[in-house]
Amino acid sequence: MQVNEVVAYIQARKERFVADLKEWLTIPSISGDPAHAADVRRSADWLADHLRGHGFPTVEIWETPGHPAVYAEWPAEDPDAPAVVVYGHHDVQPVEPLDEWDTDPFDPVERGEQLIGRGASDDKGQIFFHTLGLRAGIAASGRQAPPVTIKLLVEGEEESGSVHFADLLWAHRERLSCDAVVISDTTMWAADVPSMCTGMRGLTEAEVTLRGPSRDLHSGSFGGAVPNPLHAMAELLAALHDADNRVAVPGFYDDVVPLTDEERTLFARLPFDEDEWLRGAGDSRATHGEKGYTTLERIWARPTAEINGMWGGHTGPGGKTIVPSEAHAKVSFRLVAGQDPRKIQMAFEAWVNEHVPPGIEADVDVPGSGVRPCFSPIDSAGVSAARRAMERAFGTDVLFTREGGSGPEADLADVLEAPLIFVAVGLNGDRIHAPNEKVEIPLLLKGAEAVAYLWEELATALR
């Protein structure tokens, strides 16, 4: 395969690629708005037709109790070749506030090298580079099929919480069996700093209730002589972190896969402006967190405990001098590679019960089983292959990031039991979920080029 043939194929079809994407972007597939249910279906049908017209032998609409997903399969010629699931979504965010858009969100326009419209970056544009890149790779190779079996899964409910996605995966688990999952729904660090995500933090949540007296007591009559659940809650949650801002629950860090020197070095190479980041963090006035780690390490690769909500006693206007009956808190833990949400839940519950003072009763309620963290090491076969493909396309070093939270990616890793590989060309500046969403057309073409190389790399790497 000649690099030039891939680039030539893509350049030759550039106008058509943009024209087709623009057509798709006119469909307001807002999954969160029931009034747009028919549009989400129309978007799925449009994509299915497009994939059929561009070589995919198998294209299906997969129904859910909500909005439909599109599934397309293009088998490798070699029946023993690895299989790869490619994940994206065809639904989009709402467009309010409309008056902040410079153009109609569903009448996409080109401005210089940018394409502006809802879904241009998140995520229609990023699915679309796959269709072009796949054909470019096949054409350049002189064969009729890709070097790995491609299983493209494009869901229709990502922007409304992927509520039926895990069920969909379980229902089609056999057909989706694969050696890796390529996710194209994240971002790169910057247009001139190509990067790949290598993992996402998991999550487990708990609600803590502390009970003291059976009713609110008059603080004049009883204050200072019976335990106050709000005091107990303050003391409990103050003890949740130690002096180094590490989570004090015993065993919390036991299974954490530590950051490697290579990953820390590569993180450190990212041009990170902490002041700008603080402005983006709601104008936070200072960084804070686990001792010995940088801000990026803290949000991407270290587990945390956060109090998300806390309440009890009199919370309305004016004073009410009571010893309240109950105190409540919602706590969540972000988890990283190696940690098991269920194990953390149990450790936290035991810790709460050990730390409750005499006279206070504790109840820890855990909703659901949490989200497992996902992580593919930089030196893993899949990530190494994708890194080579990205570096070939961009002609420069690829750096690495992680993400602080996770969505349907965790379901993909859990249900399909395959490593995740994040290949994306969106930018943080693409204004996704906001007015005037845009995508850089040259980056979409680079993405197409990267995946043209990627399937070839993975055919070898995953065998």
Add this chain to the structure above:
Amino acid sequence: MQVNEVVAYIQARKERFVADLKEWLTIPSISGDPAHAADVRRSADWLADHLRGHGFPTVEIWETPGHPAVYAEWPAEDPDAPAVVVYGHHDVQPVEPLDEWDTDPFDPVERGEQLIGRGASDDKGQIFFHTLGLRAGIAASGRQAPPVTIKLLVEGEEESGSVHFADLLWAHRERLSCDAVVISDTTMWAADVPSMCTGMRGLTEAEVTLRGPSRDLHSGSFGGAVPNPLHAMAELLAALHDADNRVAVPGFYDDVVPLTDEERTLFARLPFDEDEWLRGAGDSRATHGEKGYTTLERIWARPTAEINGMWGGHTGPGGKTIVPSEAHAKVSFRLVAGQDPRKIQMAFEAWVNEHVPPGIEADVDVPGSGVRPCFSPIDSAGVSAARRAMERAFGTDVLFTREGGSGPEADLADVLEAPLIFVAVGLNGDRIHAPNEKVEIPLLLKGAEAVAYLWEELATALR
């Protein structure tokens, strides 16, 4: 003066005393219910007529923007005799739930030695023993006037917060000038354990707001790397007490008048059942509080800090994984003899500002100027005189208590700048504020006897 003459006078008028009190108790002077405004006025008029008919040379209705008070004055013969304000209230609590009353709350009935009806103990009965006792003392002395000038002030809004009482005191401050204030609106320890209150705790309140990011942040993207105001609040409030459960605000205890050995010894003589007290404290499971003090000392004579309310972040159903923008808490301090609410407010505000971590902004809002504690030492002239009077009436040792909170008593002490003397014969078992309120008629008569002696004792003690 012969003791027997006082007792004889009271015994001879016992039936009439009860009959008159019953008549007054038929008036539903519920100050908290606007529908009963005319009844509160009728109650004031009834009392004024009664006082005029029983010897008071001066009786006035004092208007307020709410319900009227009754003022009656009976000057001593000797123009240089001390003056004493006697405080009580003629309004009563609502009677709901009505179906838990065995009898009509405003159709008082005698059952054995008990008189049952709303206001029988709190506070009409306790005002009424004064009118009988004053006349008994005068009659027994063979004179035409009391040995001290009596200034009876009976307010009509105590059960609805005494909202206009301080203004009323300021408006009539000259006429109310006095050497002591006798309060008859508290309780004794038990029918067979006569006791006197010697002080009430003061109060100051504050609302603390801690601010972090300007908006709630996604805890996946930012959690663990910026300060969380709820964590800061938990740490702040956990630090409010030290390991001995003493308030950690510097200077908090500087001005506290310590408990004397005598008061501690007398407190310890009270037959206190801690298990029963815990049941009354909303079935609290354990006592708690400042190291080195008993439960009674903690609630009566030691200052405290209580969190009355705390809130921030997501407090509704389900999870919301955020780093919240703000955290709030309402804190109040019960203060004891010697402490100045304003000084404590300033010390707390300074302490909060010193303890706020980097990146968090604190705001301490202090509503009003607080309530000063009031306290009359056991060996003070007024309390000693009242102790002698009570011991003469009850024929046994009088013990001492304090109260954990305060109402209009603090205003009386502050505005009139006179020591308070608590003389009361109500019991904790009188079911005040509850269905089937009652009073022990023999205790009302003992109260009358005690104040007959009291004025004589005070005439000497306060001179």
